Structure formats: structure tokens, C-alpha cells
Amino acid sequence: MQAGNFGQGAPEVGHIDGCMDKPTHIDVPVSSYEYAPVAGIKPLRTAIANLYNTLYRQEKESQYTWENVCVVPGGRAGLTRVAAAIGNVNVGYFLPEYTAYEQMLSVFKKFVPIPTTLEEENRYHIDPVTISKEISGRGLGVIVASNPRNPTGQVIEGDELKELTKIAKERHTTLVMDEFYSAYIYSHAEEKNGRCVSITEFVEDYPNDRQKIPHVEIMPHTAQLASFSFAFSHFHSTIPIDVNKDPIIVIDGLTKNFRLPGWRICWVLGPKSVVSSMQSAGSFLEGGANHPLQLAALPLLDPEQYRKEAAALQKHFRAKRDYVLKRLKEIGLIVRVEPDATFYIWLDLKDLQEPIDVGLTFFEECLKEKPSHRRELFESPCHHFVRLSFGPPLDELKRGLEGIERVVKKFGFKAKA
CATH class of the missing domain: 3.40.640.10 (Type I PLP-dependent aspartate aminotransferase-like (Major domain))
Structure with missing residues (x-):
């Protein structure tokens, strides 16, 4: 099973419509x-x-x-x-x-x-x-x-x-x-x-x-x-x-x-x-x-090419953000503060059942499903949070979200008071 890397602290580097293709060869004088x-x-x-x-x-x-x-x-x-x-x-x-x-x-x-x-x-x-x-x-x-x-x-x-x-x-x-x-x-x-x-x-x-x-x-x-x-x-x-x-x-x-x-x-x-x-x-x-x-x-x-690049990035990554937010909501994971920028989602896990309501344990369980959700973990007061990246290509995000959904279904949510 292929992994879906939600911890990627970098954007996808392949072709994006509207973006300039990056050089594959360079001169070395x-x-x-x-x-x-x-x-x-x-x-x-x-x-x-x-x-x-x-x-x-x-x-x-x-x-x-x-x-x-x-x-x-x-x-x-x-x-x-x-x-x-x-x-x-x-x-x-x-x-x-x-x-x-x-x-x-x-x-x-x-x-x-x-x-x-x-x-x-x-x-x-x-x-x-x-x-x-x-x-x-x-x-x-x-x-x-x-x-x-x-x-x-x-x-x-x-x-x-x-x-x-x-x-x-x-x-x-x-x-x-x-x-x-x-x-x-x-x-x-x-x-x-x-x-x-x-x-x-x-x-x-x-x-x-x-x-x-x-x-x-x-x-x-x-x-x-x-x-x-x-x-x-x-x-x-x-x-x-x-x-x-x-x-x-x-x-x-x-x-x-x-x-x-x-x-x-x-x-x-x-x-x-x-x-x-x-x-x-x-x-x-x-x-x-x-x-x-x-x-x-x-x-x-x-500068003019930079503006065009930014416009293409914003269209492409906005669509990926919206897709990931929609899928998380379907899974039952509500993002209370949705991102207006970057390619990260700051996700609160405290409504999940123990032990996956803590970022490190959530990460370990996700590894078993092969969506590696993040690379770095914040200590308290952020231990109930994970940073999800929508930097990778959409197919990888879809694969990773399927794995997260399996983890959430396995453990479930805490009963509401």
C-alpha cells in the first residue's frame, strides 16, 4: 500500500497548469x-x-x-x-x-x-x-x-x-x-x-x-x-x-x-x-x-512571471484545500479555524476517542494505514493537534484521507456531553 504524506512541508513540484515548467538541465560555467x-x-x-x-x-x-x-x-x-x-x-x-x-x-x-x-x-x-x-x-x-x-x-x-x-x-x-x-x-x-x-x-x-x-x-x-x-x-x-x-x-x-x-x-x-x-x-x-x-x-x-505563477498556485492549492476540508468534514473531523493561506490545516483531535486524540498516537495509528500525516509534532499546549499538509498532489491526498478515515472509524469519537 502506498503512503499518503500529509506531513510534507513543501509543495508538489510537478507540472501545474499556468505555472512555468522548471528547468531540467542547467548550464554550469x-x-x-x-x-x-x-x-x-x-x-x-x-x-x-x-x-x-x-x-x-x-x-x-x-x-x-x-x-x-x-x-x-x-x-x-x-x-x-x-x-x-x-x-x-x-x-x-x-x-x-x-x-x-x-x-x-x-x-x-x-x-x-x-x-x-x-x-x-x-x-x-x-x-x-x-x-x-x-x-x-x-x-x-x-x-x-x-x-x-x-x-x-x-x-x-x-x-x-x-x-x-x-x-x-x-x-x-x-x-x-x-x-x-x-x-x-x-x-x-x-x-x-x-x-x-x-x-x-x-x-x-x-x-x-x-x-x-x-x-x-x-x-x-x-x-x-x-x-x-x-x-x-x-x-x-x-x-x-x-x-x-x-x-x-x-x-x-x-x-x-x-x-x-x-x-x-x-x-x-x-x-x-x-x-x-x-x-x-x-x-x-x-x-x-x-x-x-x-x-x-x-x-x-x-516579477511578471512571478505574478502569473502566484495566480496559478492560488487556483490550484485553493481547490486542494477545499477538497481536503470537505473530506475531513465527511469523516467527522471539523476544522474550526480554516486556513486562508499556506498549504496547511491545523486540525484539533480532541473530539476523537482516546488514545488517538493526541497527535503522536494519531500519527502512529495512521502509519499503520500508510498515510504519514506529519513530519513534526508540536509539544503541549498543542498535543491535541496535528498539522495536515495539502502540499502533495491530489491523488496522494485522496489516498491519505482514505487511510485517516479508516483510523477514525476504528476508534470513533467521544460521546457528546
């Missing part, structure tokens, strides 16, 4: 036998900056350049480089969240990770009021969050996203935004397919006034590796606040929106000083991304 620069090759960094300027920053005076981009070998490498540049601060993150955040934050001992649990009653929503309260109450210097959100499938957009940038500036708090699912948005009518979400749209030019501006301070070398920290200082200038001054850092890549997870080509976008720090950190971490694949990525970053 002799020059690419050499190491690429630690922050990535300049043409790719320039193309990434142009993508953001075209999609999100048209008619804005402040524009991203290649110096605002650091190319990294995967999203985790991007998170690690950011972590290496963070000093002794309190770092906030929200549960449920992408598990790599907790894993990364537990490795770097120089800052204090502080989780905040989001509630189902509020649709696991991160709103400006919550952010402001957490910054003030817990003294957060950095906040790490995915948007759109893994695993709950929610999204912060529009005025709320704009308000978050304002709070970050006013409270002198760096926002690190994981935007890997920015093209997987279903909160709009289908005729608006192609719309994407990024906080970079709201990194604005502001009036000249005295503000605290983030810069990177390289600490003295020790017997081990150099360390880096963010520092904030008062700044007064006739130059407007811009992309090089706002405390906004974005992580994204080819993994999800371009459906090329195996290429491990991702990037971090932020102020030049932050990128410079991450370049230094990368020299003693992973050393940089694959040189030939950086060259191969260049044709993929055309």
Missing part, C-alpha cells in the same frame, strides 16, 4: 566551479531586490538594492544567520509556530526566547495590540514570526501589517518575518488571484525626526568566533527613514513560492548593515549557497 560570495552572487541579489521593488515598492522613494539581500542555502540557514547577528535581547515568538524557530532559539544561548500562545478563539491571530502588549510586557527586542503562518494557515495583511511596521519602529523592536508562503493566499476572491503579501510593502519613508535606528555592531574577536549584536542608537539626519533604517528583516526563497525546495536557494532581505553582519556570520557558518543554482535561479525571478 567554469566560473561557477569557484565558491560563490558568502552573501550570494551580485546578479541574483540584484534580481531579488528588483522583485520586491516591482511587486511591493513601486513609486516609493526608498528602494532595495543588491546590498539589502543575503542569499543563503535554505530557510534554516537564513534563520541561523539572523540568530548569529542578534545580541543579548529577549526574542519573542508565537505558538503554534514553525518548529525550527524553537529549535534554533534553543541553540543560541546569548538571547532569551519567550513564547506566547495564540488562542483558537482569536483564530490564532497575531494582531498589533498583541504585538504591542508583548513588546511592552516582556521587553522584546526581536520578534520572529511566519506570515502567512505555519501551521495555522492564517495571514496578517493590509492595515494590520502596516501597523506592525509602525509598532516595530516606535518600540525599537526588530521584526523577523518568514514569508515563505507569501504566494499561497486564499483570503481574496478568485478573480484577484496573483495577489501576494509582504511586510516590505509597508517599509515607508517617514518624516525627518529623531528616532532610534537599528545598526549592527561587530563585537571584538575572542578566541572563538566573532559575534555580532544588534544595537539601537539615536540618529538625527535630514535623510528620511528608509529600507536601510527600518528594523524589518524578511526571509524567503525558491522553496515554496517557486516550488524548488531541493535547490536550497533562499534569501534574507533587510538593512545593509544587517546584511553585512550576516555575510560575516555566514563565513563561519555554512559558507554560502550553491553557485551554479544561483545562476540558474536568475530567469525565475521575473
